[in-house]
Amino acid sequence: MLLSVTGNRTTSGDNSDEAPAELHSDNSIPDFSGHRVLLVEDNLINSEIAQEMLRQTGIEVETAEDGEMALKKFMQAGPGYYDLILMDVQMPRMDGYTCAKAIRSSSQADAAVISIVAMTANAFSEDISKALAGGMNDHLAKPIVLQVFYATLRNFLKGGEEVAEKQNGAD
Numbered sequence: 001m002l003l004s005v006t007g008n009r010t011t012s013g014d015n016s017d018e019a020p021a022e023l024h025s026d027n028s029i030p031d032f033s034g035h036r037v038l039l040v041e042d043n044l045i046n047s048e049i050a051q052e053m054l055r056q057t058g059i060e061v062e063t064a065e066d067g068e069m070a071l072k073k074f075m076q077a078g079p080g081y082y083d084l085i086l087m088d089v090q091m092p093r094m095d096g097y098t099c100a101k102a103i104r105s106s107s108q109a110d111a112a113v114i115s116i117v118a119m120t121a122n123a124f125s126e127d128i129s130k131a132l133a134g135g136m137n138d139h140l141a142k143p144i145v146l147q148v149f150y151a152t153l154r155n156f157l158k159g160g161e162e163v164a165e166k167q168n169g170a171d
Contacts, residue, residue, distance in 0.1 A: 030150050033058030035083040035157050040070040040099065041119070042091040046142075050086065050119070053149060059157075067094030071102050079109035084156050087136065089120040096120070097134040104135040115156040119144070 037054055041047040042065050054061045062082075064070035071094065074082065085103070089096035100116050115138075118131035123141035131139045140152055 029056050030154060031058050032153060032157050036060045036062065036081065038062050038064060038070060038073060038082045038085045040064045040067065040085065040087045040091070040096065042066055042088060046088070050144070053144070053146070054086075057150070057153065059153075066091040067096060067099030067102070070094075070099050071106075074103055074114075075106060075108055082114060084153070085114060085116045086119050086140075087116055089118050089122065089131065096136075097130065100131075100135040117152060117156065 035058075037059050039047060039050055039054065039061055041050060041063070047063055047065075051061045051063065062073065064073050067087075070085070070087070074085070087096040087100060094102075096118060100118075103111055103114065103116065105111070116136045117138045117140055118128075118136045119140045119142060120127065120131070121142040123139075128139045138152060138155065140149060
């Protein structure tokens with residue numbers, strides 16, 4: 001499934017109305033300058049969309065096209081290099097579940113504490129449970145809802161002060 005961005009709140013497959021964090025109804029973009037995220041996504045279009053969403057917040061984005069590449073990048077980076085990993089779960093060579101488990105069991109100093117968020121079209125409660133059981137900290141359903149995406153980033157990254165969108169004419 002292609003990643004698309006909507007302005008509406010969706011729920012996980014369990015019809016829960018709980019939001020991951022406070023949702024902001026205005027058109028502000030959080031500022032996460034100084035943070036680095038590893039985006040793991042095999043679909044080029046999805047990757048480009050997610051990269052743009054992240055860059056608008058000031059986040060430095062590095063990418064991996066599958067779990068093998070993500071694991072390699074994580075292991076080669078020093079502890080604390082990445083602030084967050086956004087992980088697709090269905091990828092060739094090594095899926096996101098396997099990658100998350102490999103990261104958690106690795107010798108990297110921050111393996112147990114790095115936040116890993118699943119990004120997948122599989123959004124039923126059992127899919128969320130599988131992601132959490134596999135060592136991921138949270139789950140984002142595709143298509144990505146922009147406000148939910150930002151709220152999830154706020155849960156895992158320090159900062160996130162709101163800045164007005166340039167399209168609204170604010171400085």
